[in-house]
Amino acid sequence: MFEFLFLGTSASAPSVHRGLSSHLVKHRDYRFLIDAGEGTQRQILRSGAGFKRLDKILITHGHLDHILGLGGLMSTLARWDTMEKIEIWAGQHALDRISDLLFKVVLPDKGLPIKIDLIPLETGVIMEDDKFSLSAFPVVHRGRGCFGFSFEQKTHVPFLNDKATDLGVPFGPERGQLVKGNAVTLADGSVITPEDVMGDPIKGVKLVHVGDVGNTAKLLPYVQDADALVIESTYLDEDKDMAKKFGHLTATQAANLAVEANVKQLYLTHISRRYREKDVIREAQAIFPNAVVARDFTEFSVKREK
Numbered sequence: 001m002f003e004f005l006f007l008g009t010s011a012s013a014p015s016v017h018r019g020l021s022s023h024l025v026k027h028r029d030y031r032f033l034i035d036a037g038e039g040t041q042r043q044i045l046r047s048g049a050g051f052k053r054l055d056k057i058l059i060t061h062g063h064l065d066h067i068l069g070l071g072g073l074m075s076t077l078a079r080w081d082t083m084e085k086i087e088i089w090a091g092q093h094a095l096d097r098i099s100d101l102l103f104k105v106v107l108p109d110k111g112l113p114i115k116i117d118l119i120p121l122e123t124g125v126i127m128e129d130d131k132f133s134l135s136a137f138p139v140v141h142r143g144r145g146c147f148g149f150s151f152e153q154k155t156h157v158p159f160l161n162d163k164a165t166d167l168g169v170p171f172g173p174e175r176g177q178l179v180k181g182n183a184v185t186l187a188d189g190s191v192i193t194p195e196d197v198m199g200d201p202i203k204g205v206k207l208v209h210v211g212d213v214g215n216t217a218k219l220l221p222y223v224q225d226a227d228a229l230v231i232e233s234t235y236l237d238e239d240k241d242m243a244k245k246f247g248h249l250t251a252t253q254a255a256n257l258a259v260e261a262n263v264k265q266l267y268l269t270h271i272s273r274r275y276r277e278k279d280v281i282r283e284a285q286a287i288f289p290n291a292v293v294a295r296d297f298t299e300f301s302v303k304r305e306k
């Protein structure tokens, strides 16, 4: 299961109701912060999510409405000694700006109780374990080195406990062997194969986050069949020329991508103050009915079907 919390949903500048881009993804014990616009610390406090284990930060790109909050956040976290290390992943251009912000302005002194690792992003898997993978993919926006992120649960093959019991498989190492793919011979001489006791594979869920983006043409393979897609929707179709000029999407473009990619649920964020929320919703839902315009502190989760 992936849990997603919107901490800030405004484009470019905050509004009375919306903070700047920041999102929290939770998966088991992992917590990932995606972007940290100005005000992120306070949004984390207001959400009740807390700062614990907030040691993995993913940055979509280096524009200030996505990184300025790192200054305050890292200033706070670096002075606590609850975490040994914080990892910040971003494209090189964004990392250069973040490095200047953190190490020239906010934390110029040496000897911090915390290690801050700035890690350049490349397309491909960033981290994985036996249950999930996190990968980055390129996104076209203004400037170089913009990335989207895909969280994917791995396929799970369930062990059918009841069936194993019916077949007389004792609780113990025999079951472990079957899970590993090895046949076992029981005391009565009968042979049980993994096929006898393993269920049908259950596909994992996929959550995709795309920050600022001006062109959806190359996103399709990364977004395909996502259970949830979070993507910007800065403009309405009536202003599509402006969207193109500034490297952003309209609600129509975001919704069209969701249709083409066979996405299950669409969450729009990076909302401009120039529009009424209901107009953004109306435009998106006319094309893709499962579209939601996220607000600050909107939460959702995607989980595997049982």
Ligand SMILES: [Zn+2]
Pocket (backbone or CB within 6 Å): 011, 012, 021, 063, 065, 066, 212, 270
């Ligand atoms: Zn932005």
Ligand SMILES: [Zn+2]
Pocket (backbone or CB within 6 Å): 061, 063, 141, 142, 212
């Ligand atoms: Zn931007």
